[in-house]
Amino acid sequence: MTQTSTPQARRPSLARDRGRSVLGAVVSNVANVLVILVIARMLGVGAVGEYTLAFAVRAILLLVCGLGMRTAMTRFVAAHLATGDPGGLRGAVVLGVSVPVGVASVVALGWFVAADALATSVFDEPELATTMQVVALSLPFFVLVNVALAATQGFSSMQAYVWIGQVLEPGLRFALTLLLLLLGGGTVAAASALLAASVVSGIVALATLVRMVSTLPPAQRTYPGRALTSFAATSWVASMATQGLLWADVVILGALVSTEEVGVYQVAARVVLIGMFVITALNAAVSARIATAWVRGDIDAVDERYTGTILWSSRLTWPMLAGLVAVPTAVLQLFGAGFGDASTVVLILAVGAAAEVLGAPSAVLLNQIGRNGLNLVINVSSLVVNVGLNFALIPVYGINGAAFAWAFTMAVGAVVRVVTVRRVATGRWPWSRPLLVSLGAALAAALLAELVTDLLPANEWLRLAVAAVLVIGLYGSVVVLRGLSGAERDALSRAISLRLPQLRRWRVQRQLRHAGSNDASLRVDDLISPFRADVLARADLFRLAREHADLRVNDEPAFLRLARAGGYGAWFDEVLVHKGHVPGSDPAALERTFRSIVRSSLQLLDRQDRLGRESLGRVTVTRVPAGTEIDGWSLAEDRWVLVDGGHRVALALLDGVGTLTPAEYAVVNGQLPPNNTARLLESGRLAEEEAVQFLARGLVPLGDRDQVHRWRDLLDRLATPGNREVVEAWPEVRAASGAR
Known part of the structure; x- marks a missing residue:
């Protein structure tokens, strides 16, 4: 990157x-x-x-x-x-x-x-x-x-x-x-x-x-x-x-x-x-x-x-x-x-x-x-x-x-x-529905707090405390349970899981228990392109770890600086930090968080090297219907997209694995993936040629991908012609190519 x-x-x-x-x-x-x-x-x-x-x-x-x-x-x-x-x-x-x-x-x-x-x-x-x-x-x-x-x-x-x-x-x-x-x-x-x-x-x-x-x-x-x-x-x-x-x-x-x-x-x-x-x-x-x-x-x-x-x-x-x-x-x-x-x-x-x-x-x-x-x-x-x-x-x-x-x-x-x-x-x-839910929750909370506090003794501090507890409890519960959009619920889940790894593991296990199955192998390129360019950034970390194994063991600070300057650092800064998925804004605190995430990610690499890819468990994917907008992007065709397991898919890419078998993934419904490609483009950390070459992996026939270097090349070589109109409408494409 x-x-x-x-x-x-x-x-x-x-x-x-x-x-x-x-x-x-x-x-x-x-x-x-x-x-x-x-x-x-x-x-x-x-x-x-x-x-x-x-x-x-x-x-x-x-x-x-x-x-x-x-x-x-x-x-x-x-x-x-x-x-x-x-x-x-x-x-x-x-x-x-x-x-x-x-x-x-x-x-x-x-x-x-x-x-x-x-x-x-x-x-x-x-x-x-x-x-x-x-x-x-x-x-x-x-x-x-x-x-x-x-x-x-x-x-x-x-x-x-x-x-x-x-x-x-x-x-x-x-x-x-x-x-x-x-x-x-x-x-x-x-x-x-x-x-x-x-x-x-x-x-x-x-x-x-x-x-x-x-x-x-x-x-x-x-x-x-x-x-x-x-x-x-x-x-x-x-x-x-x-x-x-x-x-x-x-x-x-x-x-x-x-x-x-x-x-x-x-x-x-x-x-x-x-x-x-x-x-x-x-x-x-x-x-x-x-x-x-x-x-x-x-x-x-x-x-x-x-x-x-x-x-x-x-x-x-x-x-x-x-x-x-x-x-x-x-x-x-x-x-x-x-x-x-x-x-x-x-x-x-x-x-x-x-x-x-x-x-x-x-x-x-x-x-x-x-x-x-x-x-x-x-x-x-x-x-x-x-x-x-x-x-x-x-x-x-x-x-x-x-x-x-x-x-x-x-x-x-x-x-x-x-x-x-x-x-x-x-x-x-x-x-919007979340706005109306918020209004209804506030009215209900005010009514409940007034009714309850009227029954209390004439102690103003007591009434204040009880009203605060009732309003916060009722309003917060209704908004969290009924007033969040799907994207907000997913972002909240990701933010909590990043701060609490054990909760993340529990969430993934729960997803897998309730997940469905599919009997077809899925191409990795189609799973990650166009929405999940962050998978390439994660693969960059694993590539560095293999190329600089001695540095990783003998001089971890130097290895972390190398990772921070590469694609993994771009993903950390522009996706995790920018979207509020990691706590704090102090530079020292962010560096500690980065170190912790790198160490946790490299444990997957070590586990795979010791026990094989099957030891990493399944990733989750979802079927995104045609026309579903994700941060301003959509496609004119249904598409399988990776939801969770970006590091595991990055390891597969690093080893040249082109498909995931039915045993390697599970299907979740009702959950949209993030569009991290759009965020990396907006930040300026993903150059145009890198972006279109990544997008070509999932949108352009294999024989034409070497010819894709600019947005116009991508638009002219789309495997599904019906995608041209929706891709032209992406804000990043309009801004970079002048496509109309």
Whole structure:
């Protein structure tokens, strides 16, 4: 296998970025909640209201000063990387960072000067002025953090965004807030902690972005001023409308009701945001990939990432909302006396939060495919409706009215966005059986938890614990048993078996007990081609072991380095690690895992050499019907495909065995094999000529295989002519050959 070093090959997997984003979101939301918690516990409801108002004004001004560059930075960096234009990327970054920070500096000065008037005339809270002035100083640095980290996301990596934006900034803010309040500070001290965290995070984010850009090839900087400005201007208005929906109710409440009521509402809203934290994280992880796929014209990849984000946002959000809906009072009372009355607010807001799992990914998709104008219309319309409802309902219903305005707007906006995405982008609805199972499981879990906790004594900690156990138990069981797709169930089984070898052996034995039989010998080439190129990578390990037997015995580290640099290392990196089948991401941990897998695999080689091939047992195969799509690939003919036993088949290949007898394999049904060939191609670790020669083993007559060196050769020499149309439709073939 070719060991090319490409940016795509080094790019973190989507699964890992999603996991990293969710982890960062957990840290960020916990830190944000803890900030509100310590202010509420140590300073009271009024202080929460003051802090929240200043924070809300900063959040709105962030959007004003950001000029739409957060969305633009991610898209333009991703697009320039996809088209190989480092000069345009550098120019976009310079404009996208310097202009918003400059505008923010001017706005911050104006806010600082006008703080007294705002506090007195608008919010009728004169003591709020100093808090606002301190928060105003943080605005330029907060803008810098956001635009710089958005640019790093364009590199299809969430590392900087997570560690700086979701761990460093909120973690430092909480630590400093707690320290200053313990030293006797008040709301101004909490605002000072916010300022310090923004300054540190802004400097670190800028340094990280500079380092990432410096790794690109040298090129004359060009400034895509018109295109960037046009895209950003539309995104600017759209993002202001989006965030306006999150903060308009707080600002309007501040003008119409007391800061104490604002504080109660903010705590209730923060509780609901706990249940929503994964939405932003998963959207951030997938946004650059949607832009890249759209630029390349791969609509299937756009739809896959869009629907996958909706599915996982739902799976992780709805059970948390179910727990909140079951025991809202118990959760609110963690913040202290005076907050329990906001349970109705939590119930109302949860409806909007549940709908946001559909609306937020749809908004991201529209932005990243360049249809941010549509997003603008939807967002501005939603904001107008939201503001109107707030002014109509708050005077009558107070914080409950604000909650209804937000929930109604979010639900309607989500429906409109989903319809729009179907019409202008994917042509499909995002619904799926796993999604509906997740919704049903969440509703059932919420109902069960509420019924049971109502029977318990009035101990809020007990109710919280029981509700958590019931929701996790019921929801998790239903989703695992009934809500996983076939591919997900297979991936879960493989991931568990790789971590627990004994469980893997038990699974294989169970498969064999329930497997069927066949009375025909199967050609090895047909079993592995086109889907299982990883078998050749495994054969590469066994070839190295025989060619370098002395090295394996006398210098295992050197042998492992040799294996890591070859096809086996490519399979480990791009299949096992990329797909999340091995634990951890630390390089040292991965090397230990690689060593363990190599040792286990070579035991098969040693066993065969001692006892013969019959000692290795049977492999499992399945019959894949014509037209069955496996990661974007399908065939126009039924095909026997290897499911489990790749190392054993690799040993057969190494020894020149061309067929498996009926005694050497068992038939399993209802299980699709992985398409590891597509993954190795996508990663860049399998060159085009190697790929088509491998595919020719199972798709081209024996006498023509020596003539196959390019995709066009493969298409012209297919043994089954009916396969030509489906092979041409493979994303890798379209991208490499221009076949239509």
